[in-house]
Amino acid sequence: MITREVAWRVFAAEFNSSSMEIKGEEERAPSYIITPLGAMVNRLFVVGVMTDIENTGTTEEPLWRGRISDPTGTFYISAGQYQPEAAMAMSKIKPPAFIAVVGKGRTYSPEEGTMYVSIRPERIAVVDEKIRDHWVLETCKSTLERISAVEDVLEMESPSVEELVKLGHRRMLAEGVMKGLPHYQGMELERYRTMVVDCLKYLIPEYRIEAGVPEKVAEAPEEIEDDDKEDVDNEEKILGIIDKLDKKGKGAPWDDIVEEANKSGINKGELEELTNSLLDKGLIYEPVLGKMKRI
Amino acid sequence: MEREELAPHVSEIARVLKGKIEESEIWKELDTYLNHYRVSLETAKRGIVKKFGGDPGALTKGVRKPIQQLALNEQSVDILAKVVTVNPKDIEVEGKSKSILYGILGDESGTIPYTAWDADRFPLQKGEVVLIRNAYTKEWGGQPQVNLGSRASVEPQPADSVKLPEGAPRAFPDIGEVKISQLRENMGGVTVTARVLGIEKREVEVSGEKRIVFSGAMADETGKVQFSAWYDFDLKRNDLVTVRGAYVKSWRGIPQLNFGERSQVMRPGIKFPSSSELAEAKARSIGDMEKVGGGVDVLVRGTVVEVRKGSGLIFRCPECNRVVQKNACRIHGNVQALPDLRIKAVVDDGFATMTAVMNRRMTESIMGTTLDDSLRLAKEAMNPDVILERIDERLFAQPIEVTGNVTSDEYGLMMIVSDAKISTPEVRGEATTLLTRLEGSS
Numbered sequence: 001m002i003t004r005e006v007a008w009r010v011f012a013a014e015f016n017s018s019s020m021e022i023k024g025e026e027e028r029a030p031s032y033i034i035t036p037l038g039a040m041v042n043r044l045f046v047v048g049v050m051t052d053i054e055n056t057g058t059t060e061e062p063l064w065r066g067r068i069s070d071p072t073g074t075f076y077i078s079a080g081q082y083q084p085e086a087a088m089a090m091s092k093i094k095p096p097a098f099i100a101v102v103g104k105g106r107t108y109s110p111e112e113g114t115m116y117v118s119i120r121p122e123r124i125a126v127v128d129e130k131i132r133d134h135w136v137l138e139t140c141k142s143t144l145e146r147i148s149a150v151e152d153v154l155e156m157e158s159p160s161v162e163e164l165v166k167l168g169h170r171r172m173l174a175e176g177v178m179k180g181l182p183h184y185q186g187m188e189l190e191r192y193r194t195m196v197v198d199c200l201k202y203l204i205p206e207y208r209i210e211a212g213v214p215e216k217v218a219e220a221p222e223e224i225e226d227d228d229k230e231d232v233d234n235e236e237k238i239l240g241i242i243d244k245l246d247k248k249g250k251g252a253p254w255d256d257i258v259e260e261a262n263k264s265g266i267n268k269g270e271l272e273e274l275t276n277s278l279l280d281k282g283l284i285y286e287p288v289l290g291k292m293k294r295i
Numbered sequence: 296m297e298r299e300e301l302a303p304h305v306s307e308i309a310r311v312l313k314g315k316i317e318e319s320e321i322w323k324e325l326d327t328y329l330n331h332y333r334v335s336l337e338t339a340k341r342g343i344v345k346k347f348g349g350d351p352g353a354l355t356k357g358v359r360k361p362i363q364q365l366a367l368n369e370q371s372v373d374i375l376a377k378v379v380t381v382n383p384k385d386i387e388v389e390g391k392s393k394s395i396l397y398g399i400l401g402d403e404s405g406t407i408p409y410t411a412w413d414a415d416r417f418p419l420q421k422g423e424v425v426l427i428r429n430a431y432t433k434e435w436g437g438q439p440q441v442n443l444g445s446r447a448s449v450e451p452q453p454a455d456s457v458k459l460p461e462g463a464p465r466a467f468p469d470i471g472e473v474k475i476s477q478l479r480e481n482m483g484g485v486t487v488t489a490r491v492l493g494i495e496k497r498e499v500e501v502s503g504e505k506r507i508v509f510s511g512a513m514a515d516e517t518g519k520v521q522f523s524a525w526y527d528f529d530l531k532r533n534d535l536v537t538v539r540g541a542y543v544k545s546w547r548g549i550p551q552l553n554f555g556e557r558s559q560v561m562r563p564g565i566k567f568p569s570s571s572e573l574a575e576a577k578a579r580s581i582g583d584m585e586k587v588g589g590g591v592d593v594l595v596r597g598t599v600v601e602v603r604k605g606s607g608l609i610f611r612c613p614e615c616n617r618v619v620q621k622n623a624c625r626i627h628g629n630v631q632a633l634p635d636l637r638i639k640a641v642v643d644d645g646f647a648t649m650t651a652v653m654n655r656r657m658t659e660s661i662m663g664t665t666l667d668d669s670l671r672l673a674k675e676a677m678n679p680d681v682i683l684e685r686i687d688e689r690l691f692a693q694p695i696e697v698t699g700n701v702t703s704d705e706y707g708l709m710m711i712v713s714d715a716k717i718s719t720p721e722v723r724g725e726a727t728t729l730l731t732r733l734e735g736s737s
Contacts, residue, residue, distance in 0.1 A: 003707040007600045009645040026444035029431045100692030102600045133722045203726040
């Protein structure tokens, strides 16, 4: 059976915490990175924000390295001459940008006991925010499924793959969890559960406004809540203005934004605060000095 | 350790050392390592092989396991089994043609599919008993499969060293009442309650004998299945029936329901969804499809993780419909090839993966570009690959919903798509629901 390896959905925090690998010794036996929650990763699918990219090789023999952020951390990817299509695609990406990657998990062990993981892309492309949000949701679900399998295994007196399958877990995951059990011993489950909760909140706009406000909204004075709401409305306005002025897709000129904002009753000081907030949230960026562009 | 228990290890060391030293010498060595230096058996074996210039890698690392106990990802395992079936097959590996064998192995504990990746190195014969060393397993449909790769070896064994259980107890276990989505190959004694969506009378030849068969499709709330009734039960479209004593055979992985004279058909007076409600394709996961091998008219959700080469603008031989390169057909030589569009997309939901094949009509509808448009674009770019690039740009990383018939073979699952759309998942709502559930439970 020459079947294709599935593309796992795993958050950066879980993937990067992996410290166990099963090497395939046969010509066709694949290698797997076993994550702390028992994912058996050969291939993975990742969507995030490419924040940084550079060619660490030469023009003739390029080696492109990049960082992709998800809500939990950073994936490291690299593509060289043996991944010509991915390397070519990477050379054209201008960070920051939403990026989707399908690739193989790679490991690097500089010394006994340490292992770093990265992704060697097979295919990489610029996508939009919707695809990213959908990936975060799918990865939440996938992570929850793994958490539940690890919880079940910790409650078993004599855990085994068969027992996990009986409880309705997928066989592939059951094997991963059992392989990882002696190594990870089900550690940090609570951390991963909190991580999923945070990622879900990341997808819900109500929580996104809350981000940055240290106290809970309910405990804050009412005017601030109103201000917040007004800020969000104004931010929407600015985004609209930038969209409208960005005719060639190279960004909207700052002076024109100031002028348009003024017409909507937003003065320059307020505008600067609003754009700063939008920059912080990663909704816009400055492609060149003096221009603003939607991500 | 008893002498008897050590004997197979001594002969294994002798095998690896290819007669470089006498077996009596190996006995002495093994005794020294085990009883004087008190190292483990594994270490002892490696040590002896190394000492006499052999390759310790050739030693069995895995243990011998009965088929029932094989896990999904055994790295190295020995299996003593009877070769139940052998099928030759030619595959292409990196442009080169290669002969492989596949089939079923059996022992007292059960049966398992295998692939021998070199027909010359592993001349397996149907019915012989063999000891396979250093095989590995891979998962397919949640079940392990045995692979004989470069490190494997096969040794013939006496025919009576494996006795398969009498009859074929695993072939047709009595299943009882099941939903259509649970049907899988070789189930027997199945009871299904479903509505007949369509039926036709056909004449077929079975082993040289003409027989009448009533075939069609039936459905319950979990999905549809094709059936063949080898006896006239007077079935009509829209009939609600309970079939008892049916069995399941697969066609290209798709489970099909069969029943005949010895089966019973009843007409229960219960409430059941109407034909039009049942006609709609039911959503199934790719993992589900893997488990049962395939299905008719199913809806599958996933993400396009690859648009395969061979997608886009292609040209076909007018005689045989094969895809041709540069107007030259493999069979019919130079031809006036006809343009066509197709997409082969790998759809993956994070748990399992499937190839979705879309014909010209599907490709045109999902791309919003006709064949004529595509020809024009390719001509402008002077390169037909631009169509593949456009498809890739449009579909890669997109969540997608595809409907169609899912078949399977040794390359995995494949859907012939009858309806496709890029889906717009409702992320916010689902995230809120999930969050409420999580915070409620903690």
